[in-house]
Amino acid sequence: MLSPTKINHIALGVTDMEEALHFWQEALGLQLDRVEDVPVEKARVAFFHVGESEIELVQPTSNDTGLANYLEKKGPGIHHLCLEVDDIKAMIDQLISKGVEMINDSARTRDDGKKYAFIHPKSTHGVLVELYELPNIE
Amino acid sequence: MLSPTKINHIALGVTDMEEALHFWQEALGLQLDRVEDVPVEKARVAFFHVGESEIELVQPTSNDTGLANYLEKKGPGIHHLCLEVDDIKAMIDQLISKGVEMINDSARTRDDGKKYAFIHPKSTHGVLVELYELPNIE
Structure with a gap:
């Protein structure tokens, strides 16, 4: 998990x-x-x-x-x-499989390469939670 | 500081x-x-x-x-x-000297030895902030 x-x-x-x-x-x-x-x-x-x-x-x-x-x-x-998180796509899939409602069903990408998605506060008991996957610096 | x-x-x-x-x-x-x-x-x-x-x-x-x-x-x-914080007493003194309102003007100590004090949300723009000084483990 x-x-x-x-x-x-x-x-x-x-x-x-x-x-x-x-x-x-x-x-x-x-x-x-x-x-x-x-x-x-x-x-x-x-x-x-x-x-x-x-x-x-x-x-x-x-x-x-x-x-x-x-x-x-x-x-x-x-x-x-x-x-x-290390893998935002996999985390979103995990959350949805557990019945969690997402504000963003798939990750969005900011100009600086960060991927993000918000979880709906309905599913977190009132807490707005954002997930981040940082870009790989190679 | x-x-x-x-x-x-x-x-x-x-x-x-x-x-x-x-x-x-x-x-x-x-x-x-x-x-x-x-x-x-x-x-x-x-x-x-x-x-x-x-x-x-x-x-x-x-x-x-x-x-x-x-x-x-x-x-x-x-x-x-x-x-x-490393020194909760000194931090409370610093905050008070800058005009910050504390809920606890001096640190309290929990059973486990943690010292804590809350800053009044009036002074933090609506955020309830707690300060912790952990006990020294020697």
Whole structure:
């Protein structure tokens, strides 16, 4: 049976990036890796390394995204948990065979080569879980 | 400046431990480390190792706890994020000096020797953050 290998990141939805950076960077002392605008996702994101994982802050730059709706309804907080797997296709097959509902029935690929798929929170008892398969660096 | 060293665990509030175990263990394939009743916290907890971190499922066993109230209001989902630090007293001092509001102004100690303190979600933009200092094993 396949199993995730690590927590890749935890994504926090934020409504004020500067205030959030103040806490995570200046008060808690995490080292800021990078801040990026991601126009295709209509979001501004900041990444901090913590051990083998990352904490990712995501602020919508438009109010017509899923995250913007989420923040409107629920306020800022932990948005999703991303787990790394070695073979995302095989993991999706395993989950579906166990009756799990996927948001993405097949993996999508980002510009940087990462493959990802979201599991529907219905099947995880309220937790939005993302799966990542990292590209092979050869 | 002090900084957390890793994600110790992510705690998920669940209302039905058997259903939650089905997803995390049988479908996602995580190896169950242990399931425990913790009468002092009026909770049943299950732990899975994922890389250097743990995913912890927590189900209240009484409806008069903070977590039971949280689940009643918000439903099951990610409850808090726990970060490990080397010196929890110094980290609390650092946070307070930066204007961060703590739920626990000084660390408490669990039976197993772990020191912990919660940061108030007011200061973290909606994320309940726990700090852990592990006991020295010498």
